Amino acid sequence: MIDNNSIEQLKQTIDIVDVVGNYVELKKNGSNFKGLCPFHDEKTPSFIVSPSKQLYKCFGCGAGGDAIKFLMEFEKLSYPEAIEKLASQYNFTLRYTKGEHQGSDERRVLETVGRWYRANLERNEKAKEYLAQRGVSLASIEKFGIGYAPSSEETLLFLQRTMIPLQKAAEAGLLGYEQGRYYARLIDRVIFPIFSPSGMPVGFGGRTLGNHPAKYINSPQTKLFNKSRLLYGYHLAKEQIYKKRRLIVVEGYMDVIMLHQAGFQTAVATLGTALTNDHLPLLKKGEPEVIVAYDGDRAGIDAAMKAALLLSRHNFDGGVILFDGGMDPADMVNAGNADLIEALFASPIPFAKFVIDMMVSSGKTDTPKGKEEVFKAVKNYLGTLSMFLQEEYIPYASSLLGISTARLKTDKKSIASIPQQSILTLSDIAEKSIIKTLLKTPTLTDMVLDVMDSSMFHTHKEAFEALIQGRQNSELLAIDFDDSIKIYSEEELKKQLNYFLRRYYAKALDIIKKYDKLPLEKKMFYLRRYKEYINKLKQGELVPYESHSTL
Numbered sequence: 001m002i003d004n005n006s007i008e009q010l011k012q013t014i015d016i017v018d019v020v021g022n023y024v025e026l027k028k029n030g031s032n033f034k035g036l037c038p039f040h041d042e043k044t045p046s047f048i049v050s051p052s053k054q055l056y057k058c059f060g061c062g063a064g065g066d067a068i069k070f071l072m073e074f075e076k077l078s079y080p081e082a083i084e085k086l087a088s089q090y091n092f093t094l095r096y097t098k099g100e101h102q103g104s105d106e107r108r109v110l111e112t113v114g115r116w117y118r119a120n121l122e123r124n125e126k127a128k129e130y131l132a133q134r135g136v137s138l139a140s141i142e143k144f145g146i147g148y149a150p151s152s153e154e155t156l157l158f159l160q161r162t163m164i165p166l167q168k169a170a171e172a173g174l175l176g177y178e179q180g181r182y183y184a185r186l187i188d189r190v191i192f193p194i195f196s197p198s199g200m201p202v203g204f205g206g207r208t209l210g211n212h213p214a215k216y217i218n219s220p221q222t223k224l225f226n227k228s229r230l231l232y233g234y235h236l237a238k239e240q241i242y243k244k245r246r247l248i249v250v251e252g253y254m255d256v257i258m259l260h261q262a263g264f265q266t267a268v269a270t271l272g273t274a275l276t277n278d279h280l281p282l283l284k285k286g287e288p289e290v291i292v293a294y295d296g297d298r299a300g301i302d303a304a305m306k307a308a309l310l311l312s313r314h315n316f317d318g319g320v321i322l323f324d325g326g327m328d329p330a331d332m333v334n335a336g337n338a339d340l341i342e343a344l345f346a347s348p349i350p351f352a353k354f355v356i357d358m359m360v361s362s363g364k365t366d367t368p369k370g371k372e373e374v375f376k377a378v379k380n381y382l383g384t385l386s387m388f389l390q391e392e393y394i395p396y397a398s399s400l401l402g403i404s405t406a407r408l409k410t411d412k413k414s415i416a417s418i419p420q421q422s423i424l425t426l427s428d429i430a431e432k433s434i435i436k437t438l439l440k441t442p443t444l445t446d447m448v449l450d451v452m453d454s455s456m457f458h459t460h461k462e463a464f465e466a467l468i469q470g471r472q473n474s475e476l477l478a479i480d481f482d483d484s485i486k487i488y489s490e491e492e493l494k495k496q497l498n499y500f501l502r503r504y505y506a507k508a509l510d511i512i513k514k515y516d517k518l519p520l521e522k523k524m525f526y527l528r529r530y531k532e533y534i535n536k537l538k539q540g541e542l543v544p545y546e547s548h549s550t551l
């Protein structure tokens with residue numbers, strides 16, 4: 001039997017638009033997608049896919065459900081078969097159990113203990129006072145399920161009274177074990193429950209009310225709780241993120257809570273880590289503009305720089321905001337400055353501009369050697385961006401550095417780098433699997449090179465180039481050693497390349513449509529060509545890669 005937690009995690013990984021989009025041509029329609037229903041014959045589309053609800057619905061024939069249901073109906077699969085198929089498409093490793101409901105135990109433990117923390121808050125004046133002084137309203141306490149964790153003894157006593165085995169509580173991340181004894185990890189702390197994107201409890205964060213040197217701590221990584229992938233508050237923010245197409249990333253729980261309280265309901269926070277590649281799938285959902293709003297201190301600036309590098313390379317719209325004067329967003333809301341925050345959010349510094357500014361301002365541009373170093377760093381960075389961003393920021397960097405634009409241009413110029421705009425999660429996975437397959441079966445290399453070029457790769461471009469050139473590369477090694485990455489058979493590879501190219505050219509088409517700097521004639525040419533490609537791909541053919549002329 002497939003482990004329930006494992007199914008839940010798979011559901012968090014997949015995006016219904018992505019899944020259905022492999023079978024049905026979907027067009028954006030407000031915050032939803034629309035297409036011709038695959039379950040009944042129709043000429044005008046009445047088949048709707050909602051990314052925020054992760055559901056599809058046909059208003060013609062009444063068909064509807066989630067991504068798993070779609071696969072079951074469309075491919076005539078059983079429930080476990082559909083899950084296994086999705087898992088293999090996403091290179092997701094499912095866990096299997098012998099018995100029943102193993103994983104849901106942990107969830108029940110977290111729910112029970114969460115309710116108890118919540119009830120404890122009512123009885124603890126110190127904790128209530130702390131929240132009041134930070135300006136947290138009763139409605140926010142309710143909405144975020146804020147609670148209080150008392151002493152270790154009281155926690156153990158509660159678990160025993162409610163017949164929760166201590167070992168189960170430890171597996172859920174609530175208890176630690178030392179010198180033959182269990183102890184509570186969260187002691188005398190205000191508790192912020194952490195939920196999965198679908199709203200399931202997965203762990204807790206706690207803020208000390210005593211003198212504990214660690215101001216904030218989180219539950220440890222467990223089967224349910226993967227810190228580097230989750231965003232605090234996402235389950236409450238997602239509906240608005242899809243609606244407003246905006247997502248605000250802040251540093252702490254309190255910032256999220258106070259921003260929501262002030263009406264900024266798309267705020268989320270990382271869980272004590274920087275933004276990493278692992279967060280990208282969640283950030284991409286709904287294709288929102290992302291605003292990184294951090295403190296203006298050293299740590300905040302460094303974290304913002306990392307985030308801006310990551311997000312500009314992945315072509316996210318949005319930018320950075322730094323809060324000055326030792327105020328974080330939570331303080332500003334508490335001080336009644338919500339209007340000021342709104343004004344700040346309205347004009348973030350675009351990610352690429354922020355990175356270039358930081359590179360220039362932190363370097364020593366007053367000496368020739370220093371200037372040369374900054375120039376190299378900026379040029380390298382520009383080379384990692386899409387052609388569109390390069391076009392936009394080369395003139396900017398050139399004026400900032402007093403260097404001609406020609407010297408900042410990279411050599412690789414190909415229209416093929418355009419669709420890096422915003423790729424779907426599936427492409428990331430496909431990239432790794434294509435590379436892994438070629439590592440294991442080099443004879444398939446020609447087949448891949450016939451239809452694609454390294455510039456079509458997004459996240460794993462360098463690894464692919466290293467592979468083709470027979471060089472060693474750390475990322476390539478990582479892919480080689482990662483057993484969770486699927487190796488395709490020749491037949492599967494063909495199919496996956498077809499999916500990959502369909503997504504790639506569909507995205508290219510979309511971008512060309514919106515790109516108004518292109519002469520009309522060229523625009524029409526590419527529109528026609530990409531449409532032709534997509535039609536061929538849909539018929540199961542692969543289209544040969546041709547190097548494209550420069551824009």
Ligand code: ZN
Nearest residue numbers: 037040058061
């Ligand atoms: Zn229908």
